[in-house]
Amino acid sequence: MNTHTETFSLSNGAALSVRIERGPAGDVMLHEQNTMNPHGGGRIYWRISRLYLMNGDEAMPMRNPRFECAETVGEAAELALGFFVECAESCIQHARAEGIPVEHCYI
DSSP states (O other): OOOOOOOOOOOTTTTTEEEEEEETOEEEEEEEEEEOOOOOEEEEEETTTEEEEEEETEEEESSGGGGOOOSSHHHHHHHHHHHHHHHHHHHHHHHHHHHHOOGGOOO
């Protein structure tokens, strides 16, 4: 099994992928890897077909039906990539509309 998804190019030139970290009980932590965000990105936890957005150590169930469930690790990683891309593009559009550098969104 791969340790990363394929890389997706964002509209601001950044490259985004998901690093797959397998846990001891068949669970998986999916880490956002964004070349424009040196502080690290978001995390999504997958266990028994459910995806959870991580906020620190707190796991919050995904509430968007497009990102709630995945049957395999590969499917979970692709859903996480889609979620992170959607969030990043939203930040890029917001930064452009406000006339600020997108890097300020990562602070």
